[in-house]
Amino acid sequence: MPIFLNRDEPGFETRFAALLEMKREDAPEVDDVVARIISDVRARGDAAVIELTERFDRLSLTPETMAFTSDEIAEAVARVPAVERAALELAADRIRAYHVRQMPEDQSWTDPDGATLGWRWTPVEAAGLYVPGGLASYPSSVLMNAIPAQVAGVNRLVVCAPTPDGVANPLVLLAAQLSGVDVVYRVGGAQAVAAMAYGTDTILPVDKITGPGNAYVAAAKRRVFGKVGIDMIAGPSEILVIADRHNDPDWIAVDLLSQAEHDASAQSILITDDAAFGRAVADAVDKRLETLERRAIAGPSWRDYGAVITVDTLDQAAMLSNRIAPEHLELCVADPHALLTKIRHAGAIFIGQWTPEAIGDYIGGPNHVLPTARSARFSSGLSVMDFLKRTTLAEMSPAALRAIGPAAETLARSESLEAHGLSIRARLDRLNDGPLEEGH
Amino acid sequence: MPIFLNRDEPGFETRFAALLEMKREDAPEVDDVVARIISDVRARGDAAVIELTERFDRLSLTPETMAFTSDEIAEAVARVPAVERAALELAADRIRAYHVRQMPEDQSWTDPDGATLGWRWTPVEAAGLYVPGGLASYPSSVLMNAIPAQVAGVNRLVVCAPTPDGVANPLVLLAAQLSGVDVVYRVGGAQAVAAMAYGTDTILPVDKITGPGNAYVAAAKRRVFGKVGIDMIAGPSEILVIADRHNDPDWIAVDLLSQAEHDASAQSILITDDAAFGRAVADAVDKRLETLERRAIAGPSWRDYGAVITVDTLDQAAMLSNRIAPEHLELCVADPHALLTKIRHAGAIFIGQWTPEAIGDYIGGPNHVLPTARSARFSSGLSVMDFLKRTTLAEMSPAALRAIGPAAETLARSESLEAHGLSIRARLDRLNDGPLEEGH
Structure with a gap:
C-alpha cells in the first residue's frame, strides 16, 4: 500500500521528511x-x-x-x-x-x-x-x-x-x-x-x-x-502529479504507473487538494495493476514508494513540490499556469491534463534525461550545453591595461603573488616609459 | 631545468605525449x-x-x-x-x-x-x-x-x-x-x-x-x-603561452612564473616558432627566479613541469595547444586573432601582448575558476550557469496530443512500456469519443 499523508494530520512534517529522505536504491558493491x-x-x-x-x-x-x-x-x-x-x-x-x-x-x-x-x-x-x-x-x-x-x-x-x-x-x-x-x-x-x-x-x-x-x-x-x-x-525515475478533483482518476493512475513500471525503485507521488479524489486515484491504480504487463515491477514500486498527499490548498502543493524537487512534475489543475509560477525546482514540467509525462519521454521535444533524487534543486536535464564548453576571452588595449592594471597589481600584492604583479608592472612600465607601441 | 622540445626532432611525438600524460599531483590518501x-x-x-x-x-x-x-x-x-x-x-x-x-x-x-x-x-x-x-x-x-x-x-x-x-x-x-x-x-x-x-x-x-x-x-x-x-x-594551475619573437622575453617569463608561483605542481609551457626566443625566455625565467619572493615554489614548478616547445609554424602551435587544452592560454603573436580562430579547447584566452593572464585573475571580468588538467576539452569555467538550473516545459493542446500522441504510443509499445502508452491512449480515446472538453 502506498503512503497516505495529510497535510493537516499531526506528525505530517516528520512523515513527509521521511518520504524525502527515503532510500530507494540499494547500490550493489561493484x-x-x-x-x-x-x-x-x-x-x-x-x-x-x-x-x-x-x-x-x-x-x-x-x-x-x-x-x-x-x-x-x-x-x-x-x-x-x-x-x-x-x-x-x-x-x-x-x-x-x-x-x-x-x-x-x-x-x-x-x-x-x-x-x-x-x-x-x-x-x-x-x-x-x-x-x-x-x-x-x-x-x-x-x-x-x-x-x-x-x-x-x-x-x-x-x-x-x-x-x-x-x-x-x-x-x-x-x-x-x-x-x-x-x-x-x-x-x-x-x-x-x-x-x-x-x-x-x-x-x-x-x-x-x-x-x-x-x-x-x-x-x-x-x-x-x-x-x-x-x-x-x-537514479530511479520519479513523477510527482499535482491534480485537483476535475481529473479522470484513471488518467492520473496511468500517469503514476508510467514511472512505476520503469523500475521497482521508481517513485510516483500524487498531491491533491481533495482527499476523496486521492483515494479514487489509488483505487484506479490498483485496478490497472491487475492487468498491467509490467505489474511485477510497477506493483512493488507503487506499494513501497508510492504516496498520496492531501493538502488544503494548491499553494501548499507547490511548497511541498519544491521540497521534493521532482524529476517529472505534472500540473493537472484548473489553472496550471498560476501554479507554475510557484514552482521553483523540477526537472521537467508537464502543463495541463492533455500533457501526460509519457509525451515528454518520446516526442514532446524536451530531453528525457533529467535530474533525479532531488538533484533538480541544483542541476538540469541533458541539453546541447552538455556537449559544448565556453572559453572566456579577454583583450586589453594599452589604454585598458593602464586604466585597470594598477588595481590588479594592488590585489596581486595583497595576495603575496609577486609574479602576478610583475607581469602587469613590466607592461605598465613600458607604457609609462615612452610612446605607445601599438601592437607589434 | 624545464623540458625543451622541438617539433622537428625525432621522438617529438613520444615526448609531447609524455608531457600531456605527466602526473603532477600526488593526491594524499585522505x-x-x-x-x-x-x-x-x-x-x-x-x-x-x-x-x-x-x-x-x-x-x-x-x-x-x-x-x-x-x-x-x-x-x-x-x-x-x-x-x-x-x-x-x-x-x-x-x-x-x-x-x-x-x-x-x-x-x-x-x-x-x-x-x-x-x-x-x-x-x-x-x-x-x-x-x-x-x-x-x-x-x-x-x-x-x-x-x-x-x-x-x-x-x-x-x-x-x-x-x-x-x-x-x-x-x-x-x-x-x-x-x-x-x-x-x-x-x-x-x-x-x-x-x-x-x-x-x-x-x-x-x-x-x-x-x-x-x-x-x-x-x-x-x-x-x-x-x-x-x-x-x-587541479594545479596551468598556463600555456604561444609567443613569437616580437615579444620582450622578460614579459613572457613573468607570465610563465605567475602560474608557477601558485604551486610547485603548477605547469607553465611556452610554445614559440623561434628557438632563440624560447631560450631567451628560459634565461629570463632563471634571472627572475633569483629574486622572486616565491622562488621556493615557482622554481620547482618551472624545473619539474615547465616546458619550452619550438614549432615551425603557428598552425602547429595551435594544434599542440588544442591537445593540451590549457586552463589559461596567452596569444602573444603578431596576429592573435588569426591564431584565435584555430584554438578549439581552452579555459580562458588572453589575446595579445597587453593582456597578461594575471589581469584575468583579478580584474578583467571573466571568471578565474577554470578547468585544469586538460578538462577544457569538455568543461567550462565557473559562471552564472553554475548557480542556475533549467526546467523544461511542455503543454499539449488537445489538437497537439491528437497529432503527435499516436507516435508516442507506438514508441512506448515498441519499448514494452505499456503504462506509458496507456497514459496517452486514455486521453486520445476521450478526444475521439466526443466533443473536445477544452480545459476543465
Whole structure:
C-alpha cells in the first residue's frame, strides 16, 4: 500500500521528511570489479574488451567485428516496421527542433576602459553514448543523448551498446542512424566505458560519455570522470502529479504507473487538494495493476514508494513540490499556469491534463534525461550545453591595461603573488616609459 | 631545468605525449579521514564542527560565535587600506558586469502542431562558498565564486572560511561583503563542507558548494556530490603561452612564473616558432627566479613541469595547444586573432601582448575558476550557469496530443512500456469519443 499523508494530520512534517529522505536504491558493491575492468582495458586494450564481451555477453568479437558495418546496420534497419520508423523519425525531428533552440550565442564587447571581453562556445571533439542492452535498450534514449550532441556540432559521435548473445535492437540502430552517430560498437558494461575513456586500437577515446546504464556502467562513469566528462549518474525515475478533483482518476493512475513500471525503485507521488479524489486515484491504480504487463515491477514500486498527499490548498502543493524537487512534475489543475509560477525546482514540467509525462519521454521535444533524487534543486536535464564548453576571452588595449592594471597589481600584492604583479608592472612600465607601441 | 622540445626532432611525438600524460599531483590518501569527519558532522552537528575546529584550527567556537557578527565584519573591513578597498571594488564591479551578460533567457513557443514548449531558468536556493585559510586565502576567489551566485539570484549565500588561531583575512571579509554574502562562518576543512551539505543547527544546508580547497576539502566535495551540487575539483594551475619573437622575453617569463608561483605542481609551457626566443625566455625565467619572493615554489614548478616547445609554424602551435587544452592560454603573436580562430579547447584566452593572464585573475571580468588538467576539452569555467538550473516545459493542446500522441504510443509499445502508452491512449480515446472538453 502506498503512503497516505495529510497535510493537516499531526506528525505530517516528520512523515513527509521521511518520504524525502527515503532510500530507494540499494547500490550493489561493484566498484572493485569495475576498477579491475578499467585497469585491464587500459593495459590490454582490444584484447581485454574482447575477453570481457565473451564473458559477459557470450559473444565472440574480433577487432574487425566490434563495430557494426554499414551493411549490417542497413539490414537491421530495413526490418523496422514502417509505423515504428515513422514514429521514430517524428520524434527525432521534434527533439532536434527543440534542442536547436538551446544553442547559446558567442558574445564580444568592448567596455569603456578599452577592454574587449566575451566568450566563445565550442563543441567537445568526440562524444560516446552508452546504450544499455536487454530490457532497458531504449531507442528513445539514443535520440535524447545523440541529438543534443549532434546539434552541438560534436565531430565524432559513437555508441557502445552490448548485444548479449549477439542480439541487437534494430530500433536502437535506426535511432543512431537518425541522430548522426558515426559508429556503433557491440560492446557494453564497464569495459565499454573504459574503452571510450582511454581508447583502444579499435575504439578511439572520446571527451565526454553520456547515457544510462546499470550499476557497473554507473561505477565506471564515476571512475573515468575527470579523464573525460560525464553526464549525471541517474537514479530511479520519479513523477510527482499535482491534480485537483476535475481529473479522470484513471488518467492520473496511468500517469503514476508510467514511472512505476520503469523500475521497482521508481517513485510516483500524487498531491491533491481533495482527499476523496486521492483515494479514487489509488483505487484506479490498483485496478490497472491487475492487468498491467509490467505489474511485477510497477506493483512493488507503487506499494513501497508510492504516496498520496492531501493538502488544503494548491499553494501548499507547490511548497511541498519544491521540497521534493521532482524529476517529472505534472500540473493537472484548473489553472496550471498560476501554479507554475510557484514552482521553483523540477526537472521537467508537464502543463495541463492533455500533457501526460509519457509525451515528454518520446516526442514532446524536451530531453528525457533529467535530474533525479532531488538533484533538480541544483542541476538540469541533458541539453546541447552538455556537449559544448565556453572559453572566456579577454583583450586589453594599452589604454585598458593602464586604466585597470594598477588595481590588479594592488590585489596581486595583497595576495603575496609577486609574479602576478610583475607581469602587469613590466607592461605598465613600458607604457609609462615612452610612446605607445601599438601592437607589434 | 624545464623540458625543451622541438617539433622537428625525432621522438617529438613520444615526448609531447609524455608531457600531456605527466602526473603532477600526488593526491594524499585522505578519503577515509574525510568520510569519518562527514559522518561525525552528520551525527553530531554543531558539536562535531566545534570539536574539529578546535583540533585543526586551534580555535574555540560556540554555536553563537561560529559566524562573524556584522560588527566584527565592519571592524575588520575598516582596517583595509583605501587603495586595496578601491581595487577590490573595481574588481567586483568589473566581474559583476561580465557575469550579468551570462544570464540566459527563458524561452517559450508554440509549434505548428499546437505544442507549447520551452524552458525556464531558476537559481539554486542556497549556495555555500568555501574559502581556504592561510596562504591560499584569496579575496579574489571570493569575488569569483560569490558574484556569479549573486547575479544568478541565489537567495542565501554563505561562506565557510577557516581562521587558524582565530586570524581572519579582512580582505576576504570585504570581498564577501562586496559580493552579497549573507553569512561568513569561521569553519574550514571537510567539516565545513559536511556542515554546508547536511546542515547543523547553526549552519543551514545549501544546495550547491563551490570554491577551492586542500585535499581534505576536495575529498569532502567529492563525497557530498549528489546530496548537493559542486563545482569542479580543480587541479594545479596551468598556463600555456604561444609567443613569437616580437615579444620582450622578460614579459613572457613573468607570465610563465605567475602560474608557477601558485604551486610547485603548477605547469607553465611556452610554445614559440623561434628557438632563440624560447631560450631567451628560459634565461629570463632563471634571472627572475633569483629574486622572486616565491622562488621556493615557482622554481620547482618551472624545473619539474615547465616546458619550452619550438614549432615551425603557428598552425602547429595551435594544434599542440588544442591537445593540451590549457586552463589559461596567452596569444602573444603578431596576429592573435588569426591564431584565435584555430584554438578549439581552452579555459580562458588572453589575446595579445597587453593582456597578461594575471589581469584575468583579478580584474578583467571573466571568471578565474577554470578547468585544469586538460578538462577544457569538455568543461567550462565557473559562471552564472553554475548557480542556475533549467526546467523544461511542455503543454499539449488537445489538437497537439491528437497529432503527435499516436507516435508516442507506438514508441512506448515498441519499448514494452505499456503504462506509458496507456497514459496517452486514455486521453486520445476521450478526444475521439466526443466533443473536445477544452480545459476543465
